[in-house]
Amino acid sequence: MPTMDRVDLLHLYRQMLLIRRFEEKSAEMYALAKIAGFLHLYIGEEAIAVGAIAALRPDDYAISAYRDHGHCLARGSDPGHVMAELFGKATGLCQGKGGSMHLVDAPRRFMGGYAIVGGHIPLATGLAFATKYQQLDLVTVCFFGEGAIPSGQAHEALNLAALWKLPVIFVCENNRYGMGTSSERAIALYADVAGTARSYGIMAERVDGMDVLAVRDVMRKVVEQARAGQGPFFIEAMTYRFMGHSMSDPAHGHYRTKAEVEEHRKRDPLLLLKQTILSNNLGAETDFVQLEREVGDVVTAAVKFADDSPFPTPSALYTDVMREE
Amino acid sequence: MVLSYREALNQAMCEEMRRDSRIFLIGEEVGHYQGAFKVSKGFVEEFGPQRVVDTPITEAGFTGLAIGAAMAGLHPIVELMTMNFGILALDQIVNNAAKIHYMSGGQLSVPIVIRGPGSAAHQLGAQHSQSLEAWFCHVPGLKVIAPATPHDAKGLLKSAIRDNNPVIFLEAQLLYGTKGDVGDGEYTIPIGVAEVKRAGHDATIVAYSKMLLLALEAADHLSREGIEVEVIDPRTLKPLDLHTIVASVKKTGRLVIVEEGWRFCGLGAQIAESVYAAAFDYLDAPIQRVTGEDVPMPYSRPLEDAAIPDKARVIEAVKSLCGTQ
Numbered sequence: 146m147p148t149m150d151r152v153d154l155l156h157l158y159r160q161m162l163l164i165r166r167f168e169e170k171s172a173e174m175y176a177l178a179k180i181a182g183f184l185h186l187y188i189g190e191e192a193i194a195v196g197a198i199a200a201l202r203p204d205d206y207a208i209s210a211y212r213d214h215g216h217c218l219a220r221g222s223d224p225g226h227v228m229a230e231l232f233g234k235a236t237g238l239c240q241g242k243g244g245s246m247h248l249v250d251a252p253r254r255f256m257g258g259y260a261i262v263g264g265h266i267p268l269a270t271g272l273a274f275a276t277k278y279q280q281l282d283l284v285t286v287c288f289f290g291e292g293a294i295p296s297g298q299a300h301e302a303l304n305l306a307a308l309w310k311l312p313v314i315f316v317c318e319n320n321r322y323g324m325g326t327s328s329e330r331a332i333a334l335y336a337d338v339a340g341t342a343r344s345y346g347i348m349a350e351r352v353d354g355m356d357v358l359a360v361r362d363v364m365r366k367v368v369e370q371a372r373a374g375q376g377p378f379f380i381e382a383m384t385y386r387f388m389g390h391s392m393s394d395p396a397h398g399h400y401r402t403k404a405e406v407e408e409h410r411k412r413d414p415l416l417l418l419k420q421t422i423l424s425n426n427l428g429a430e431t432d433f434v435q436l437e438r439e440v441g442d443v444v445t446a447a448v449k450f451a452d453d454s455p456f457p458t459p460s461a462l463y464t465d466v467m468r469e470e
Numbered sequence: 471m472v473l474s475y476r477e478a479l480n481q482a483m484c485e486e487m488r489r490d491s492r493i494f495l496i497g498e499e500v501g502h503y504q505g506a507f508k509v510s511k512g513f514v515e516e517f518g519p520q521r522v523v524d525t526p527i528t529e530a531g532f533t534g535l536a537i538g539a540a541m542a543g544l545h546p547i548v549e550l551m552t553m554n555f556g557i558l559a560l561d562q563i564v565n566n567a568a569k570i571h572y573m574s575g576g577q578l579s580v581p582i583v584i585r586g587p588g589s590a591a592h593q594l595g596a597q598h599s600q601s602l603e604a605w606f607c608h609v610p611g612l613k614v615i616a617p618a619t620p621h622d623a624k625g626l627l628k629s630a631i632r633d634n635n636p637v638i639f640l641e642a643q644l645l646y647g648t649k650g651d652v653g654d655g656e657y658t659i660p661i662g663v664a665e666v667k668r669a670g671h672d673a674t675i676v677a678y679s680k681m682l683l684l685a686l687e688a689a690d691h692l693s694r695e696g697i698e699v700e701v702i703d704p705r706t707l708k709p710l711d712l713h714t715i716v717a718s719v720k721k722t723g724r725l726v727i728v729e730e731g732w733r734f735c736g737l738g739a740q741i742a743e744s745v746y747a748a749a750f751d752y753l754d755a756p757i758q759r760v761t762g763e764d765v766p767m768p769y770s771r772p773l774e775d776a777a778i779p780d781k782a783r784v785i786e787a788v789k790s791l792c793g794t795q
């Protein structure tokens with residue numbers, strides 16, 4: 146393991162904490178009906194977005210499915226504009242036209258959240274196709290749940306990426322469930338999801354998705370290789386969602402037990418990184434108190450910004466259907 | 471210069487690809503095989519395999535890839551071997567290409583042309599004979615073009631390639647061999663502009679793609695019987711040039727709409743609704759529709775003939791409106 150740096154580790158912790166507190170606040174806002182529609186929380190899975198995106202350059206592309214708040218925030222999007230999008234406000238990232246599942250921040254090369262399972266994986270191969278065509282040394286990282294693995298679009302995209310050696314890194318967030326269906330009941334190769342990619346000749350690795358440093362390490366390695374033209378790669382990040390599938394689903398119930406959720410919560414990615422920082426004497430409790438305060442202020446300000454922002458005017462309904470020029 | 475429809479398409483793409491290196495052609499058999507219908511003859515030789523990309527048989531995968539490449543600044547032309555196979559790419563076309571500009575609040579755009587032959591040829595059976603334009607026209611965010619002549623095919627394809635929106639460009643197998651004058655030198659035809667293909671004052675026929683040729687034959691025949699029909703080709707189906715159609719109907723007072731697609735929820739139903747709303751008081755009789763029958767296309771020759779509009783039915787429809795039957 147490379148030598149650990151206090152500033153670096155506290156920064157990673159802060160990013161994960163921001164996602165955690167932002168989403169807890171989103172759930173509150175949902176209960177207050179400030180946010181509606183589908184809201185899928187990433188709580189428990191923060192180490193994957195933060196670790197993977199930490200390995201990217203600002204001009205690399207990232208794209209994800211509908212559980213996308215974490216990726217967008219890790220990419221550096223302004224929490225106020227993200228919250229405003231969840232509120233459906235005109236100041237939202239997408240002017241209120243996208244919503245929770247369709248965050249886009251083009252200047253930060255966050256190319257969107259997509260809500261058709263498997264449907265954005267071909268788009269990721271296309272982003273990578275474009276950067277190769279343009280002879281740019283950029284990579285594309287594509288996040289998706291393990292529920293997309295059996296889909297035809299995922300297989301078509303994996304085949305094309307491998308066939309044309311595209312600089313794309315597929316990051317499968319294996320949280321063991323697609324809604325209420327465990328992967329054992331949905332994926333023939335559930336014990337080795339990465340094997341799906343290997344069957345196309347794609348180099349694939351499994352990583353502990355609760356360990357942000359492990360995620361970043363493996364991503365740094367494959368990003369460098371993909372940049373050098375040795376892609377594509379596939380990372381299966383083992384994780385667990387602590388909350389329900391969406392706001393209408395309780396954290397535990399018919400398809401998984403409270404005990405199972407409790408067991409996984411022991412490996413909370415925030416807790417693991419905090420332990421690493423403390424046990425290596427790279428930080429003290431006061432640092433975490435300080436971070437909590439800072440992040441709390443950011444989230445409070447984000448909610449205030451969203452609340453104070455206007456809804457889109459009715460005429461916005463008809464703009465951006467077609468590009469005019 | 472007289473060219474076949476196939477050659478006109480070839481020339482349009484060739485001129486545009488020489489002009490702009492962001493444009494590439496992708497699809498099954500477009501390269502070494504020169505296109506399933508030889509539309510891309512000579513392309514891989516001139517532009518190389520980087521810009522003339524042969525794909526595996528994965529319509530969702532390569533259409534999605536092209537959409538992703540468009541999001542990153544390229545201008546793909548996707549050739550679907552036939553539009554029937556576009557059904558496999560509908561998720562990509564409808565959920566991604568058509569919506570990404572809107573969902574992102576205008577941040578991303580998808581400058582892409584998806585082209586290939588639709589409609590029946592000679593006894594190809596139910597799965598290879600479909601006219602699906604109404605499906606595409608139904609979706610906000612897409613432009614739909616269906617030219618009937620080599621001249622229109624060339625000028626409109628060039629405009630489609632230069633457009634910054636997703637454009638569905640419908641050709642027809644039975645049109646590929648038809649010939650016509652395309653003039654000399656480069657030109658474009660604006661999207662969304664209909665053309666009066668034959669002037670007349672007794673009745674108006676609106677027909678596009680292959681059905682335009684039928685309408686012109688019927689008009690010739692009717693002229694010999696003293697009925698002068700005005701024939702309008704919308705050329706672009708969406709956005710529809712209602713203005714030209716309505717101006718003609720106000721003059722003739724009678725309208726027949728001819729389409730090869732299925733009658734129920736067909737494009738003609740929409741055109742009729744728009745004309746009723748705009749020119750009801752000018753109509754001397756109810757609008758007549760001549761359409762394909764609401765059945766899967768049968769193989770047997772007489773059955774296939776019965777399923778598709780023919781000259782006799784167009785003539786009959788006009789005569790019934792003119793009270794000469």
Ligand SMILES: Cc1ncc(C[n+]2csc(CCOP(=O)(O)OP(=O)(O)O)c2C)c(N)n1
Pocket residue numbers: 212260261262263289290291292293318320322323324390
């Ligand atoms: C094509 C498609 N079918 C069904 C759904 C409904 N749906 C939304 S999320 C989901 C489960 C996806 O699970 P997974 O890919 O593992 O992602 P996770 O929610 O676990 O992050 C389903 C079935 C959908 N959005 N798209």
Ligand SMILES: [Mg+2]
Pocket residue numbers: 290291292318319320321322323324
């Ligand atoms: Mg899952």
